[in-house]
Amino acid sequence: MTNFWQYVISGLATGATYALVALGLALIYRSSRILHFAHGDITTAGTFVAFTLLGYKLHYMLAFTLALLFGAVLAMIFYFCVLIPAQRREATQLGQIILTLGLGLILQGLVIRYGGTETQSFPFPLSDFKTFQIGGVVISHLSLGTIGIGLLTCLLFYLLVQKTRIGLAMRATSENLPAAQTMGIPTRQILALSWGLAALLGVLAGLFLAPALLLDPFFMLEPFLKGFAAAILGGLNSLPGAIVGGLILGVAESLAGGYVSIAFKNTFAFLVIILVLLVRPEGLLGKEFKERV
Amino acid sequence: MDLIESYKQELQLIRKPWTRVWVGAFVVFLLLLPWFAPEYIIYTATVIFIYSIGIQGQNLLIGYTGQISFGQAGFLAIGAFTFGHLSRFGIPWPIGLLSAGLAAGLFGILAGFPSLRLKGPYLAIATLGFGIAVYQVFVNSEVLSGGRMGLEIQKLDPILGLSRINFNYYFYFLIALLFTLITYNIISSFVGRAFIAIRDNDIAAEVMGVNLTRYKLLAFAVSSFYTGIQGGLYGLLLGYLEPNLFTFDKSIELFVAVIIGGLASVEGSIMGAAFVILVQQVFSGAKEMVPVVFGVTILLVLIFEPQGLYGRWFKMRLYFRNWPLR
Numbered sequence: 001m002t003n004f005w006q007y008v009i010s011g012l013a014t015g016a017t018y019a020l021v022a023l024g025l026a027l028i029y030r031s032s033r034i035l036h037f038a039h040g041d042i043t044t045a046g047t048f049v050a051f052t053l054l055g056y057k058l059h060y061m062l063a064f065t066l067a068l069l070f071g072a073v074l075a076m077i078f079y080f081c082v083l084i085p086a087q088r089r090e091a092t093q094l095g096q097i098i099l100t101l102g103l104g105l106i107l108q109g110l111v112i113r114y115g116g117t118e119t120q121s122f123p124f125p126l127s128d129f130k131t132f133q134i135g136g137v138v139i140s141h142l143s144l145g146t147i148g149i150g151l152l153t154c155l156l157f158y159l160l161v162q163k164t165r166i167g168l169a170m171r172a173t174s175e176n177l178p179a180a181q182t183m184g185i186p187t188r189q190i191l192a193l194s195w196g197l198a199a200l201l202g203v204l205a206g207l208f209l210a211p212a213l214l215l216d217p218f219f220m221l222e223p224f225l226k227g228f229a230a231a232i233l234g235g236l237n238s239l240p241g242a243i244v245g246g247l248i249l250g251v252a253e254s255l256a257g258g259y260v261s262i263a264f265k266n267t268f269a270f271l272v273i274i275l276v277l278l279v280r281p282e283g284l285l286g287k288e289f290k291e292r293v
Numbered sequence: 294m295d296l297i298e299s300y301k302q303e304l305q306l307i308r309k310p311w312t313r314v315w316v317g318a319f320v321v322f323l324l325l326l327p328w329f330a331p332e333y334i335i336y337t338a339t340v341i342f343i344y345s346i347g348i349q350g351q352n353l354l355i356g357y358t359g360q361i362s363f364g365q366a367g368f369l370a371i372g373a374f375t376f377g378h379l380s381r382f383g384i385p386w387p388i389g390l391l392s393a394g395l396a397a398g399l400f401g402i403l404a405g406f407p408s409l410r411l412k413g414p415y416l417a418i419a420t421l422g423f424g425i426a427v428y429q430v431f432v433n434s435e436v437l438s439g440g441r442m443g444l445e446i447q448k449l450d451p452i453l454g455l456s457r458i459n460f461n462y463y464f465y466f467l468i469a470l471l472f473t474l475i476t477y478n479i480i481s482s483f484v485g486r487a488f489i490a491i492r493d494n495d496i497a498a499e500v501m502g503v504n505l506t507r508y509k510l511l512a513f514a515v516s517s518f519y520t521g522i523q524g525g526l527y528g529l530l531l532g533y534l535e536p537n538l539f540t541f542d543k544s545i546e547l548f549v550a551v552i553i554g555g556l557a558s559v560e561g562s563i564m565g566a567a568f569v570i571l572v573q574q575v576f577s578g579a580k581e582m583v584p585v586v587f588g589v590t591i592l593l594v595l596i597f598e599p600q601g602l603y604g605r606w607f608k609m610r611l612y613f614r615n616w617p618l619r
Contacts, residue, residue: 035414086596094361095595097414098552102591105545109585117581221541225425228418236415267429270422277407277419 002136007258008251013143015250016150020205021227022234022242023157024198029236031174031194035097038078038104039202040224044217045107046071046203047210048115051122060125064207068200075199076192078103084188111217124211146208153204154243157197161239170194222266226253229269233276235286244285306477323466327459335462337574342462342469343526345566348550349476349559350519355548356556357485358512359492360408364420365520365547367404367427370539372397372521373528374437377444380529386449390525397521398514400427405513409506424544431536443535446528465526472519476559479515488512489557520547549587553594555601564602 021039028036050067054060078100086099126145131138161167172180173190181187205227206220213219230249234241249269257265276283297303307313327335347369354360376393380386407419431438438444451460479485487508490498499505528534546569554565568590576582598604 029414033414035417082592082596089596089599091595091599093413095599097361097417098591099595101545101548102588102595105549105584105588105591107588109581109583109588112581113585225421229422232415232418267426267433270426270429273422274407274419274426277411277415281411281415 003258004255005137007254009137009139010143011251011254012247013139013146013250014254015230015247016147017205017209017223017246018226018230018250019150019243019246020153020201021223022231022246023154023239024201024205025227025231026234026236026239026242027194027198027201029231030239031170031191032083032096033093034083034100036198037097037101038107039100039198039227040220041104041107041111042071042074042199043202043206043224044111044220045074046199047122047206047215047220048111048217050203050207051115051120051210051215054123067207068203071199071203072196075195079192079195108217115217117217119214119216122210122215124207126211142208142211149204149208153201157201157239166190166193226269229273232273232283235283238283238285241283241285245283248284304481306474306481320470324463327462332458335458337570339458339462339465339530341563341567341570342465343523343530344547344550344570345469345563346472346526347520347523348547348554348566349472349562350516350523351547351551352554352557352559352562352565353476353479353488353519354512354516355551356558356561357480357492358488358509360405360509360512361413361417362404362420362513362516363417363541363544363548364404364424364427366539366541366543367424368397368401368517368520369524369527369543369547370427370431370536371400372524373534373539374431374439374444374524375521376525377439377446377528377534380446381444386529390522390529393525394518394521397524398518401513401515401517401520402510404517405510408509408513421541421544425541428536428539428541431539438536439534443533444528445533446531448532449529461530465530468522468526472522473559473563476562480559484508484511492557545587549591553587553590553601555603556599558601558603560606561601561603564606568602 021043025036025039028034028039046067049070050063053063053066058066082099082103083096086096091099124142126141129140131140132144133139159167161170169180169185169190170193172183172185173187173194177187180190205223209223210219213223226249227246230245231242232245233249234243234245249272252272253265253268256268297308302308307316323338326338330338347365351362351365354362372393375396376389379389379392384392404420404423408416411419448457449460449464451457453460455463480488487498487503490501490503491505491508491512495505524539527538531538550565550569551562552565553568554563555561569587572586573583576586594601600607
């Protein structure tokens with residue numbers, strides 16, 4: 001039984017980071033119907049910025065804040081300088097998805113160029129080795145911090161979307177773009193804000209993943225794909241779905257790794273994607289697909 | 294585009310006498326290339342031939358049928374390892390190659406089932422999941438991947454007194470030529486028209502009597518067959534296989550080639566293959582710049598020339614044909 005709770009706790013810690021990644025993806029998909037393939041690469045770039053700043057002996061808080069801002073600004077620049085011109089030229093939805101893929105490739109190359117391909121350890125205020133022990137279940141400071149920050153961010157995000165005027169505008173924009181424009185909502189700025197926020201959530205997840213996974217230019221690929229899986233599990237259209245999906249995926253993966261086979265732990269997430277898409281494409285909390293003929 | 298007056302004309306591969314001359318000249322040029330080109334160019338051209346097969350297949354799926362797929366690496370791996378294992382049992386290469394294509398095609402049908410319910414982005418993720426799952430199965434299973442040393446494949450022995458590099462060149466050239474002809478024929482047949490109808494509007498296509506289930510799965514099967522063949526040929530050229538040849542980056546590489554070459558065009562697929570390989574050759578000293586070049590090209594192509602390299606080429610040809618009138 002202790003084993004079981006151990007798996008659940010470590011699954012929750014990874015699940016919290018998946019939830020953050022998934023939240024960003026769902027936010028962008030909901031507002032602009034784009035699958036954001038560069039999400040992982042923006043995260044990597046932001047984490048590398050934090051790493052570089054820490055190398056200059058900056059304080060943790062300052063370095064992390066700057067990294068978060070860097071990610072957000074990068075995503076907004078992409079939205080304004082690439083996506084909007086493409087939309088003016090009537091790029092298809094597929095075209096816009098491929099544009100994010102292009103951005104991802106560019107960032108990946110630049111991170112390798114300026115960050116190097118060696119694996120580095122990422123300095124972090126919380127330790128992965130100091131642990132608490134609660135009734136036989138061991139939890140490291142880092143995991144506890146990750147769960148805490150993940151839940152706190154989800155709460156803040158919920159308050160932003162549901163309780164503020166900006167959140168209202170974001171919901172209106174994602175619900176019906178032309179209607180929101182008619183009502184005088186500055187949809188373009190709201191969409192840019194969504195992109196920025198999504199990148200911010202991603203970089204936050206990256207900062208908490210880097211000390212556990214060790215930093216190299218490809219460290220975000222797997223968490224990013226898992227975030228995708230989580231977003232689909234919960235329903236790409238639904239923000240609470242992303243959080244639930246992330247936590248479920250994290251725990252399920254950890255249990256599968258513990259009880260079934262550690263080698264196929266990672267394959268599990270992709271089987272989940274295919275199964276969910278086959279059985280219930282709208283996800284756990286998403287609304288049903290409707291299509292007009 | 295040209296005016297087509299009869300069905301017979303529609304079926305013709307080449308419609309103008311001058312085009313026939315240019316295409317003939319190009320094929321003759323490719324046939325004579327090994328006589329005067331240095332060896333590294335011949336080798337590069339060989340790799341381009343191999344890639345152009347798989348990219349044509351993917352273009353059938355992505356460009357003509359409009360189904361987005363990110364699972365190419367999975368089909369490549371399945372084709373390559375099928376071929377590799379069969380050749381270790383001493384099965385001759387034509388049968389091995391055919392089985393490689395068929396195995397990939399079978400899995401293509403499996404991966405195509407989600408396409409019956411899913412569209413656009415969702416399908417992209419399902420196939421992406423498939424591609425990565427296949428990679429991880431190969432990485433984690435030593436029986437399939439041939440263990441830590443990889444899987445060795447007996448290379449073909451040159452015949453007709455050709456040097457190995459020239460023999461490889463002609464061998465892959467003929468296979469690529471064969472597949473290019475097959476692609477052209479698929480497109481101009483009723484199958485190709487069904488694919489295009491599904492891409493343009495699947496509901497209208499179904500109303501017109503196109504069996505969606507059948508043709509969507511067929512598109513997946515054919516494209517994976519091509520990709521599987523590419524995988525087998527690639528293994529045969531390299532002489533060994535390991536799972537790390539088939540990461541997610543490989544899927545991206547093929548996808549990028551389709552987009553940059555030009556959606557829904559066979560010539561574009563070949564240009565895309567050449568682009569992807571040549572960029573990797575030119576930047577072989579600074580590998581980290583390859584994705585940057587790919588990314589920038591994708592941004593430029595999608596914003597300024599959505600038809601890709603083929604679109605640019607087509608416009609240039611039109612410009613010179615009508616010169617000096619516009």
